[in-house]
Amino acid sequence: MTTVGILENALPATRLLEKCRLMFQVQEALENQKVEFAKKEEELKEREENLRLKDRELQDSLIGFSKFLQENNAKKVRAEKKALDEARIRQEKEIEIRELENKLEELQKERATAKTTLERMMAYQKYLELVVDVTQEYHEINDLLLRHSTLTSTCDDLAKHIEECSDTLETLRVDLVAYRKASKDEILNLENDVSSAKQMHEKKKRETAGIEQRMDSILQAAASRTLARGQACMAADNLFSRVCHCSRISHPVHTNSLKQLDVVGDYITDINQIIRTYRGSSFRNIY
Known part of the structure; x- marks a missing residue:
């Protein structure tokens, strides 16, 4: 348990x-x-x-x-x-060493070149010494070199002057060509203007001739109208004179042709009226 x-x-x-x-x-x-x-x-x-x-x-x-x-x-x-x-x-x-080596190499080349140049110039040195010994004008080589330097400078100046003159001549030539071209263009323009002026003159001349012809026509027409008017005035004056002469009515003297024609018209109207009256009375007497 x-x-x-x-x-x-x-x-x-x-x-x-x-x-x-x-x-x-x-x-x-x-x-x-x-x-x-x-x-x-x-x-x-x-x-x-x-x-x-x-x-x-x-x-x-x-x-x-x-x-x-x-x-x-x-x-x-x-x-x-x-x-x-x-x-x-x-x-x-x-790098500095390489640059110095390059400079050294260049200096050596320059030294060799200078040595070669010196050897070549020694011949000129001897030649100049011989020239000084021979000539009486130069007593030292420096005088001869100075003269050569002067002549070289003068030659350079002359060459520079010639170059400047050539440049000036070229500039003048270019200006002359440009002037000739401009003158030619101007002459052509003037000739064109003259031709245009001639054409305009001919046109104006023709227009003037037309105007003169129209003026002549107008003057002739005016003269014809004046002549016709004068003839009409003379006819009116003659008729007025005859009416005044034949009429028993005294009429005032008129110088205006229209008034004269009015008088003539009245006179003719009166005559026509008298004729019609006379013819009417004669016809009644017959019957």
Whole structure:
């Protein structure tokens, strides 16, 4: 049987004692566990402290190693920079050496050329010495060279003057060609203007002839009208004179042809009326 079954069949006091005993055992076990837990906690704290110390030591080691790496990197950078500077300086020196070698080579070539020129000029030196010895005009080579320099300068001036004159002549030639072309164009324009003026003159002449012809026609027509008017006025005056002579009625003297014709018309009307009256009375007498 189990402990629970025994307690169920035992007396209450026994069960209480048994429960107290069990509780004591449980309490004792808890105390033992607390002690063990305290020991373990202490051990854990010690281990944690040891780990913290080791971690701090490790961090210090890492910091030191990092500083060591930084110093090594700085040394490496300085070394690389120094190496680059030394390489650059070496290249510059090599370039400078090559330039100096080229200059030396050029100077050697110039020296050789100058030596060759000197050797060639020595012949001229000897020739000038012979000329000075022979001629009486020049006593030293410098006098001869000065004369040559003067003549050369004069020749250069003359050549420059000739070039300037050539330029001036070319400019004048260009101006002359341009002037001739402009004059030719102007002459052509003037000839065109003269031709246009002649055509205009002929046109005006024809227009004037037409106007004169029309004026002659107008004058002839006016003369004809004047002649016809004069003839009409003379006829009217003659008729008026005859009417005044034949009529027993005194009429005032009129110089206006229209009034004269009015008088003549009235006279003819009266005559016609008299004739009709006379004919009418004669016809009645017959019947």
